[in-house]
Amino acid sequence: MSSPSAVAEAVGAAPDPRPRRAFRVPRPGYLVTKLAAAAVSFGVTLVIGFVLFNVMPSDPVRTMTRGRPVSEAQLAALRVQLGLDKPIWERFFDYVGNTLHGNLGYSWEYQQSVASLTLSRVGPTLLLMGTSFAISVVLGLWLGMRSGWRAGSLFDRVTSSTALTLWSVPTFWLGMILLIVFSVGIGPIHGFLPTAGMSDPTLPQTGMTHYLDVARHLVLPALTMVLVVYAQYVTIMRSSIIEEKGSPYLLTARAKGLTDDAVRRRHALPNAMLPSVTMIFMHLGGLISGAVTVEAIFSWPGLGDLTYQALTIPDLPVLQGTFIVFSASVIIMNLLADLAYRVLDPRVRAQ
């Protein structure tokens, strides 16, 4: 028999008898099933997008030319140009073909292809989301671990109720409050952060000054996102730690004489991470779309702001393009969540 610590290690961190680092690529069968499911999901998204934007609007040409004097002949010409005179199934196949070729249509307002429009907005969204996501995950998981470990303590109660309150706040309203306090300035506080955009156009757009400028612009939108998002991670981590807390392998770890801190970090944390990681990936896709209001308030030039601008016009091709990009990102993230879970949890891998 091996030493007790090795047993505890194996039971605690990985019930797999093989060495802990053993990494197995998921069976191709599993991968293929998941990929097929993702492809079907994307197909359904396309159908819903088509119904939403091409079947439901009664007359897109009228919406497009709203407020401008146009003759009936011009309207008819526009309909032919947009392919609206073709039968519906032909339009559907055109639409699917175009989307799969990366052709998302042509914006009415910006007079630009939707694909290039969305592509130019992906970077800022990823920057904002990436920053706030990383901070929320670290903050949320750490707070969740601490408060779950000492459930019922003062620290736990303060953390949990703060998280619950912040979750109940409308994101955009919180953003406005932060904007008023930190950038417009109220009472004794002088606004010191920029109100809108991603960079100051008067400064050079390259080099260190530019990066610092972007970072300064990033503070408020990222803070708003973090404050609303981290609460979910606290809740998830807290309940999974509580679930693990009663497990016998922790008793073993304590019986070995490990400190409370070591038991928590080396034994409880890895197992409690599993459900959290899945949830985090599931949220990651939604996070990108959650940025719509934040980007709108801070005029952050990302996909969310583009959606908002398209909405006020309304510019249906752009809305459709962002809808498809958002859906695709959610589907990809869910796929990654499934695969990551399999890699992380040997029990699922064995199934």
Added chain:
Amino acid sequence: MSAAQTATEPVHAEAPAAAPVPPRFAAARRFARAFRGRPAGVAGLSILLLFTLLALLAPAFIGPDQLDVTKVNGPLLAAPSGSYPLGTDQAGRSVLLLLIWGSRESLEIGVLATVLTVVFGSAIGIVAGHFGGFVGRALMHVTDWFIALPSLPLAISLAAVLGQGSASITIAIAVTSWTATARLVRAQTLAVEARPFVERARALGAGNWQIMLRQVLPNVMPLILVSSTLTVAGSLLSEATLTFLGLGSPTDVTWGEMIHDAFFGGAFTADAWWYLLPPGLAILAVVLGFTLTGRAVEHVLDPRMENK
């Protein structure tokens, strides 16, 4: 087998179904006592009662003249004062009255969207759970597809296509939130259908509809009610978000519309915090109220949740 036995003696088998009334009230009393032991839940319920009362009584002391932009005569964007406890908006309307009136329409949209969500989600969930097989799997696939769709962009697109107004917002919220209820109800339906009394009903010749409506639904109901309080909280937030993005009707008075007007209508640049702060706090209070109440009921119904 007991099912076969009861089938031959239908008269005796009916007896336990006609549950005597007193135990039901005893359960309600027990529930009330357990609920009172949760201060957070009581606080949440009090907030909800307060806002419901305000919303119901609002027409008694707020006339259309006080909300009509063309008829009010207050100072424009004035800070809080004696006659206007929360100040006024850009048109000279009292923010306090707008706030109270807003609770009517905001709660109405939130509750209506939740009713749609719960009815549709429960119907799908029960049918999917009851029929299993091809129908059940197909329904669950459809549910999964909807879960995979990003809810806010879908709601935005739907409301944009349907046009401005509270009706399209309500529909957009319902379309994006029924999936959670459907999954929950399906799981519970499967659990209920595995219990002997459903088998007994089937042996007595109950049809699919009778089993779903008379046996499964009453047993799934408590769970549906609990989850619906949490759904209302989510619906209120979605309503505020969609209205803020400009999808609401500009003539309606809702909390989301107030924040929209405050942000895009100049109150923001004029530092009029008294116009911006109250609607957000009201949303926060009501969402928190629904969440706290829902959680407390959840804990009372399921003591295993105690330490979560």
